[in-house]
Amino acid sequence: MNAADTDDRRVVIIGPPPTPNGDLHVGHIAGPYLAADVHARYLRAAGRSVLYVSGTDDSQTYVVGTAARQGTSPEALADKSWHDIRAAFDAVGIAVDGFAPFDDGYRSAVLDFVDRLYRAGxxxxxxxxxxxxxxxxxxxxxxxxxxxxxxxxxxxxxxxxxxxxxxxxxxxxxxxxxxxxxxxxxxxxxxxxxxxxxERYRPQLEQFYAHRRLPWRPHMEQLVRELLxxxxxxxxxxxxxxxxxxxxxxxxxxxxLNAWAEGMPASMYCTAVGQAHAGERPAAADELWRRDRDIQLVYFLGFDNAYFWGVTHLALLLAHQDRYVLPDTIVCNEFYELEHDKFSTSKGHVIWARDLLAEVPRDLVRFYLALTAPEHARTSFSSPALTKVAHTRLVQPWNDLVTDLAAAARTLGVHGAALPAGPAAHTRRTAMTARFTACYELPGFSMFRAADLISLHVQRLRESAAALTAALPELDAPAAIERLGDLYTEVGALAAAAAPILIDLGAAVAATTSRPGQAAPDSGPVRAVDLPTLPAVAPAQHQVPCTSP
Missing domain, CATH: 2.170.220.10 (Methionyl-trna Synthetase; domain 2)
Structure with missing residues (x-):
């Protein structure tokens, strides 16, 4: 896929540092972290240079309170939670380029940031x-x-x-x-x-909100208006x-230092860690954030962080005068609930992300979380709903589709062969890809619409494959082979467009339809091969006990 605009700046995506007072539950994942991962994967596939980075917010007093209730030390809780959070990201397939530790480099970056402001009065x-x-x-x-x-x-x-x-x-x-x-x-x-x-920065804040390039979601817009x-x-x-x-x-x-005063230097340090993991050698923690580097800076966060990231953190950047870039946009989501009630570890009303992923394939989890993403209002996770929705809207129609394609290829004697695709297939592929691009690009980014498009096109192509199978006895071979080639072309394009959400299926389809080391072609012949299926989910598999750790 190609980006809808011509912006070729390097993109730095910030996932707000989670507080290390426990593991990540499904509500955490369904908010900013999955959304940021989907956007980052889309941009990488479009050829953009991207760093998606995060860390942990060890200085938060929530660590102290949780440690006291659990009878442990804040240091021990933060250390364990850092590893748990990183493992949860890996389980869900959230590919952060750098997950910064709370170490001496972190502390030095924070102190340098605040000391410059202190000396400037x-x-x-x-x-x-x-x-x-x-x-x-x-x-x-x-x-x-x-x-x-x-x-x-x-x-x-x-x-x-x-x-x-x-x-x-x-x-x-x-x-x-x-x-x-x-x-x-x-x-x-x-x-x-x-x-x-x-209040000292009111004129700059008002100017920023009046002239920024991209609109933000309505609830955050309302909050900023109320604050100003x-x-x-x-x-x-x-x-x-x-x-x-x-x-x-x-x-x-x-x-x-107030933990919230660490937000900007912490993000800069996370960015430098991401650069180091990419093989770069940043001269300073804040190198990429300097105004002359002209990066595109994007935050993904929950509404409960909107004031800090949209006002106080912005004021801290402004206080450094023209030293730093300012965010292009903030993608802000609402709360994600569990069975229409707030996730609560203290009450045992929680499903841990890694527990769910141990039972349910992550593509199905990512699809359901994207489809129920709390983009503009609170939404809710339900285990029975995950089973039903994943099966009826994704697994069954996809598996029926690939079964019909393989059967048609064998009936026509072209299994494994390169098939032509007509102009109509390429027109539909282009139109389909454009709709996905509109979902993945800013400012209209929407995981929900992208997941809904996946379901729509899987069902559409399934019906087309079933119609071809039924019509085979009446069709002459060249016409049938062309229609089959058209279907394989569109299915390959759909898998590529869905890959930011369905990461494992996208990779498996690409590996199946391409020669080793080569990407699937955008045009030309396609191979009539057995495409990978999706695993079914039994209703009892992911009834994860709602218990506190």
Whole structure:
């Protein structure tokens, strides 16, 4: 496939670093990570230079809270989770070019990034009131505190409300309580921290949103409008806690950097790790992000990260003046639920990605997750639905299709032979490929529409193959052979177009229809061979127990 536009810039795709407080469940995968993988695979097939990178967000206080509840140390939990998350990506076929570790190189990249801003006077010292546990002597922030969101009144964690996407800093939460010990009385206590005054960057933020090249999805557009309609809050750069990277600032001794302040330098470091894995030798962690490199920068993320990536992270880039590129677009998805209820590890309402992939072929999982992707609204995973949908919309029609093709080839005595394809087949192939391209390209990227197209064309070609089989007794051999060649041409094109989602089937079809080391031709004869089938899924296979790890 060829990209729909002529943009030949190198593409850097960022999957937001998952918090290493456990393995990845199906809800995580169905959001940004699968979508980013599909887009990256499409771009690579179109000949674009792509780096899809991620890492883990070890400094998040969620690691501290989860470790306390599990009776382990944050360090041990983060280390185990890093390996679990990487294994989950591999199981699903999410091909990140670099999955960065939380190591000395990471810390150095973060400190260099914030130190430049500190020396430039970008941060200001503020006295703020924060939730405080007198029993433990600890300030509570982010994943360590919950309360009522002051904007939408939903139960929210500190820093950001997952329901409405609005921030809640310092003492904004109403009736806060400790997530580690809900019975621990929480008070408010003053402390001094460094902040980035976001209001200072309002003109640049407004200009960015007014003139960016690509539109973003409506919910994120709405959130940005709401945020810019009121004074922008101060963004905390440091916190008075002991988990995270120590803040190297004289004004805040004993404090650490806010984990969300690491987002941009962390992404830069992940990019450098991806470059190193590709055999390059970046001179600095932020090399590819420099404005003169002119990369196309794309984020894939969930709505609960929209404020940080769309406002605070953008302001941090702007604060460096003209040093860095800015994102071309953000592909933002909604929540993916399990049987119409939120995934919850604490309540045991969860299906781990690797458990599911141990029972269900990953192409079928990827197809179902793409078809039910929460692109504009919350959607839901269901084990019975996966079985039914995968079987009726993909497995059965595909297997019937390849069976009919092979039978027709044998009946006509052309099995294994090179068959001609007529102009009509190439016209249909071109039209079909164009529709897939529209699904995979930005700004109209949609896994759902691409998966729906796969189903539509598998069914269409299955009906055509069945019609050919039924008509063989009445057709003369040349006409029948041409129709069979047309079908093989279209099926090969469909497999290639579906390959960003159906990665194993796409590879198997390409290997079957091409000589070793050669790609399948876009035109000319095609070989009438036995195409690979898809495995069936028994209903009981993937009833994964919903239990916490």
């Amino acid at each position: 970008a941060f200001e010292l503020r006295t703020v009131r924060m939730p405080y546990s007198a029993a433990t002597g600890r300030y509570l922030m982010e994943g360590l505190v919950s309360g009522e969101c002051p904007v939408c009144l939903a139960v929210s964690r500190g820093g950001l409300c997952e329901s409405c996407g609005h921030p809640n800093n310092f003492d904004d939460l109403r009736d806060p309580w400790s997530t580690v010990d809900p019975d621990d009385p929480v008070t408010l206590r003053e402390t001094q921290i460094l902040v980035l005054p976001l 309609a009121r004074p922008l809050p101060d963004f905390p750069i440091t916190y008075p806690t002991d988990w995270g990277i120590p803040a190297p600032f004289a004004e805040t001794p004993g404090q650490v």
